[in-house]
Amino acid sequence: MVVSAGVDMGTQRVKVVIIKDGKIVTQKQNYSGFEPSKVAEQTFNDALKTANISSEEVQHITATGAGVGMVLFANSTISMMGADAKAGTYFFPTAKTVIDIGAEDARAVKCDENGVMIDFVVNARCAAGAGTFIEAMGRALEVELEDIGPLSLKAERASPINASCVIFAESDVVSLIHKEEPKSEIARAIFDAMAERVSSMVHRLGISPDVVLVGGVAKDVGFVDSLKRRLGMEILIPEEPLFAGAVGAALIAARRAQRRQ
Amino acid sequence: MASEIETGTKYIPEMSKTEIEELNSSIKEASIKVIQDNIERMKKAWKNRPKAMEYFDGISNFFGQREKELKEQKQAGKKIIGYSCIFAPIELILAADAIPIRIGSGWYDTAKLGDRIMPVEICPVIRSTVGAKMVRLSPYLELSDAVIIPLTCDGRTKLSEILSDYKEIWRMNPPRVKDDPHTLGMWKQEIMLIKEKIEKLTGNKITRKKLKNAIDTMQKATKAFRRLQELRKGPPLINGRDAMLVNQTSLWDNIERWTEKVNKLCDELDKRLEKKEYSSYPETPRVMITGTPMIWPDSWKVPNLIEESNPQGVVVVDEQCSGDRILYDPVGVDEWTTHDMFDAVSERYLMACTCPCFTSEHGNEDRINWIMDRIKEYKVDGVIYYVVRGCILYAMEYARIKRVLDKMGIPVYYLDTEYTREDVGQMKTRVEAFLEMLEARIEI
Numbered sequence: 001m002v003v004s005a006g007v008d009m010g011t012q013r014v015k016v017v018i019i020k021d022g023k024i025v026t027q028k029q030n031y032s033g034f035e036p037s038k039v040a041e042q043t044f045n046d047a048l049k050t051a052n053i054s055s056e057e058v059q060h061i062t063a064t065g066a067g068v069g070m071v072l073f074a075n076s077t078i079s080m081m082g083a084d085a086k087a088g089t090y091f092f093p094t095a096k097t098v099i100d101i102g103a104e105d106a107r108a109v110k111c112d113e114n115g116v117m118i119d120f121v122v123n124a125r126c127a128a129g130a131g132t133f134i135e136a137m138g139r140a141l142e143v144e145l146e147d148i149g150p151l152s153l154k155a156e157r158a159s160p161i162n163a164s165c166v167i168f169a170e171s172d173v174v175s176l177i178h179k180e181e182p183k184s185e186i187a188r189a190i191f192d193a194m195a196e197r198v199s200s201m202v203h204r205l206g207i208s209p210d211v212v213l214v215g216g217v218a219k220d221v222g223f224v225d226s227l228k229r230r231l232g233m234e235i236l237i238p239e240e241p242l243f244a245g246a247v248g249a250a251l252i253a254a255r256r257a258q259r260r261q
Numbered sequence: 262m263a264s265e266i267e268t269g270t271k272y273i274p275e276m277s278k279t280e281i282e283e284l285n286s287s288i289k290e291a292s293i294k295v296i297q298d299n300i301e302r303m304k305k306a307w308k309n310r311p312k313a314m315e316y317f318d319g320i321s322n323f324f325g326q327r328e329k330e331l332k333e334q335k336q337a338g339k340k341i342i343g344y345s346c347i348f349a350p351i352e353l354i355l356a357a358d359a360i361p362i363r364i365g366s367g368w369y370d371t372a373k374l375g376d377r378i379m380p381v382e383i384c385p386v387i388r389s390t391v392g393a394k395m396v397r398l399s400p401y402l403e404l405s406d407a408v409i410i411p412l413t414c415d416g417r418t419k420l421s422e423i424l425s426d427y428k429e430i431w432r433m434n435p436p437r438v439k440d441d442p443h444t445l446g447m448w449k450q451e452i453m454l455i456k457e458k459i460e461k462l463t464g465n466k467i468t469r470k471k472l473k474n475a476i477d478t479m480q481k482a483t484k485a486f487r488r489l490q491e492l493r494k495g496p497p498l499i500n501g502r503d504a505m506l507v508n509q510t511s512l513w514d515n516i517e518r519w520t521e522k523v524n525k526l527c528d529e530l531d532k533r534l535e536k537k538e539y540s541s542y543p544e545t546p547r548v549m550i551t552g553t554p555m556i557w558p559d560s561w562k563v564p565n566l567i568e569e570s571n572p573q574g575v576v577v578v579d580e581q582c583s584g585d586r587i588l589y590d591p592v593g594v595d596e597w598t599t600h601d602m603f604d605a606v607s608e609r610y611l612m613a614c615t616c617p618c619f620t621s622e623h624g625n626e627d628r629i630n631w632i633m634d635r636i637k638e639y640k641v642d643g644v645i646y647y648v649v650r651g652c653i654l655y656a657m658e659y660a661r662i663k664r665v666l667d668k669m670g671i672p673v674y675y676l677d678t679e680y681t682r683e684d685v686g687q688m689k690t691r692v693e694a695f696l697e698m699l700e701a702r703i704e705i
Contacts, residue, residue: 066690077571079694082701117698119672122691 003053004060004257006249007040007074008083009067012103012131013216014040016047017246018058019254026051027243036070044073060260062253064245066104076256081109081120083248088212089115090251091238096208099198099227099235100244101217103131108202115251121205129197131217133169137190140173141183149222152187159189169193187222195226202231212236214244272378272423273395284396288370289324292398296322296558299502302565307500307540311533313526314503320510320519321557327513328400334360335404340463343405343428345390345420346413347582348435348614350606352592353456355475355516357463363512364402365583366390367556371398372680378423384651385680386554387416391423401513402428407462409455411435413618414654431458439612439619439627449607456603469599476592476602482516485523486588489530493577494639496543498530501550501576502564508584509557541568541575546699547640548574551632551662552647552655552676554583562685563647563676566692574696578639580632581647586615617654624661632662636671643699644673645692649680672698 001021008015014036015029028047032039048055063074064083071077078086080100088098089111098109106129110119123129138145159181161172169190176186202211211233217223218241228235238244300318304310320327335341342354343364354361366389374395375388393399402408410421411433421430433451436444460466489507492498507526511519533539548567555563567574579585590613594605615628635641644666648655659675666673674695678684 079690079697081694082697116701117694118702120694120698121675 002059002254002257003057004062004250004253005044005047005058006083006246006251006253007044007061007063007065007071008080008243008245008249009036009040009063009065009070010102010216010245011066011105013242014043014065014067015243015246016040016043017243017250018047018051018053019247019250020051020053022251022254024247024250025053027240027246029242032067032070036067037072040071041073060253060257062249062256064249076253078249078252080245081107081117081122083245083252084109084214085111085117085248086115086251087214087238087244087248089113090247091244092210092212092236094210095212095236097202097205097211099202099211099213099215101130101198101213101215101223103216106130106198106201106215108198108205110205110208119205121201123197123201129194129201131215133194134190134217134220134223136170137173137187140170141177141186143183143187148187148190149220149225151184152191152222153184153225155182155184155188157185157188158192159185161186161189161193188226191220191222191226192230194223195230198227199230207231207233209233210236212238214238214241216242218242271426273391273426274377276395281396284374285398288368288396288398291370292368292558293322293324299558299561299565302569303500303503303506306568307503309538309540310503311499311526311529313522313529314507316522316525317503317507317510320514321506323400323513328404330515331360331362331400331404340406341401341404342459342462343402343408345408345410345417347587348411348413348433348610348616349409350452350455350610351516352472352475352479352606353452353459353467355478356467356471357459357465358471359406359459359463359465360515362401362405364390364399364405364408365554365556366393366399366402367558367560368393368398369559369680369682371396382651384414384416384553384653385649386556386652387420389680390420394424394427407431407458409433413616414652416651429462431455435611435616435618437618437620440621445607445611448611449604452603452607452610469597469602472599472602472606473597476594476606478517478520479588480591482511482520482523483588483591485520485527486511488527489523490578490585492527492530492534495534496537497540497545497547497575497577498533498538500540500568501548501579502561502568505555505564505576505579505584506557506561508587511587512583541573544703546572546574546642546696546703547577548696548699549578549580549632549636549639549641549644550576550584550647551580551644553649553652554581555579555647556583559680559682562682563645563678563688566685566689567645567696570689570693570696572693572696572700574643574692574699577641578635580615580628580635582616585635589613617658625658628658629662629665633665633669636666636669641671642703643695644671645695646673646675648675648677650677672702 026047063071088095106123340359371392372385372389374392407429412418592609
């Protein structure tokens with residue numbers, strides 16, 4: 001029996017996944033706040049409790065994510081891209097491209113049939129392709145974050161937004177509001193602009209199907225719809241896309257535990 | 262004509278003497294710290310660092326022994342000829358008894374000063390070189406009696422204008438297509454014009470014998486360089502950033518002394534090869550760097566990241582005009598006649614160069630071939646394609662080089678950055694993911 005854990009310390013949330021013999025037993029997440037190390041440990045203990053597993057039973061813990069260094073109790077680390085590739089192929093064995101969109105960054109990974117990453121591209125300098133973009137635009141539109149997606153699906157066309165930078169796009173959105181454009185069309189424009197950035201990033205890598213989308217933003221129906229249209233193909237999304245990084249890390253941890261046995 | 266334009270239309274803004282002095286001393290102090298920090302890191306990463314490296318550590322200090330020597334030689338009547346890029350024919354400078362020295366700048370702090378007259382979109386190598394001039398930071402540029410600036414890219418073209426506010430600038434106009442029938446002849450004329458300027462400045466004639474000696478000196482340097490490179494082809498005997506420092510110091514050191522010291526280093530490394538005393542474990546992922554020149558000391562942030570990453574990589578070869586491109590090719594002479602020697606010098610500086618300023622029917626063929634050959638020779642596992650923002654030629658060639666490398670099955674990562682220390686965290690994530698990928702491939 002192999003029990004392992006993956007901890008994904010993202011820019012907004014910490015995610016913990018525990019895996020037993022290749023199957024996910026628990027997944028827990030929390031806002032990482034101002035004491036990320038502490039929160040990570042609490043979340044981990046929480047996950048152990050739910051799974052009814054003692055910390056001694058966990059053979060290996062692998063950490064990943066932008067704050068990987070804050071996970072003090074991890075035995076090893078893996079890059080976010082390596083974790084994405086592993087998780088993408090775990091959920092969908094036919095996956096060749098995994099797109100991960102988190103709060104602050106977007107990335108795409110190409111992987112082989114073993115879930116080993118063979119190429120990747122990161123959009124880390126600009127938030128326009130990432131989750132915080134939707135948050136900022138939601139503020140401008142005065143719409144709750146989870147309502148923007150469904151709202152955008154009501155639109156048949158998108159308002160024109162030219163700017164691809166969060167700051168400039170916000171002022172674009174404000175002037176559209178002043179022109180009294182329907183909110184739904186503005187919302188769609190926001191997702192289209194974001195999908196445009198993500199798709200040009202993926203194109204730099206070269207798209208090979210099947211394409212898997214993970215990360216918190218994969219739960220946003222509005223963005224998914226725009227990205228599908230932009231890429232012109234189906235996108236596979238796991239049930240809990242937010243946990244993909246932690247799942248990948250836990251799978252890597254399992255392999256490392258086995259290797260040590 | 263010119264006189265009407267000249268008055269009051271210089272590029273560089275007026276700065277008070279106090280401001281210049283204050284900035285000069287604070288940036289200089291910061292730079293000395295960066296140099297020391299780099300050396301400390303290099304020592305820490307390579308426990309058993311050869312004694313011979315100490316010499317290069319010393320000469321890597323811009324504000325030390327070499328500056329002093331140059332000042333003394335200048336006082337004794339020697340001329341110093343700066344150059345911005347390796348299109349400048351070093352042999353001709355040496356043959357006229359002058360001292361060649363490269364003046365391109367790697368200081369991040371001075372790039373910010375360059376922002377006062379140029380938008381931030383401009384290549385930081387240019388902004389930094391101009392900024393260094395504004396506060397008289399670079400001893401090599403300050404001591405130069407004239408500066409050769411080949412107009413390879415747009416940045417350097419305008420750099421030649423800006424620096425001409427201060428210095429005698431000699432422009433060279435390299436052709437962009439190598440294989441047109443008139444190209445070589447045109448370039449030879451550029452070379453002969455520079456020869457005349459060098460002779461006029463120094464008052465020394467470039468005779469047959471002197472040119473032969475200069476070519477000979479540089480051939481010996483190439484031989485020493487190639488000896489070091491040969492040692493980088495097998496399991497790691499030297500960390501990449503140490504070898505990169507050795508190669509780059511050839512741009513400002515006395516070249517004969519440099520050659521001798523490189524041979525000493527190689528003697529030490531030869532012994533280690535016999536004893537299998539490697540600088541990192543033999544399966545360390547082998548990395549090639551290509552792209553924008555990586556100028557000491559601040560740009561060492563990239564090789565530092567690669568060689569301190571977890572998993573660790575080792576830079577075994579680079580394709581950069583700040584590194585392996587400097588001395589890779591010797592001037593090849595058939596007949597030691599004056600005419601033939603000048604022909605050979607012209608050919609070497611044009612044809613052997615793999616600068617992205619060139620183009621042809623098949624793209625930048627020579628650069629692509631060079632990269633492909635070195636990947637095979639040095640058993641490269643992956644390529645880091647390094648580009649600073651605003652470096653248009655390298656940025657644009659990437660897509661094609663990536664296709665070539667994809668075909669060869671060699672992973673490549675486009676590492677874009679700026680003259681800043683702020684992005685080290687983000688870069689670390691990307692470099693580590695890349696090395697992890699290379700390591701996974703090696704394991705399989």
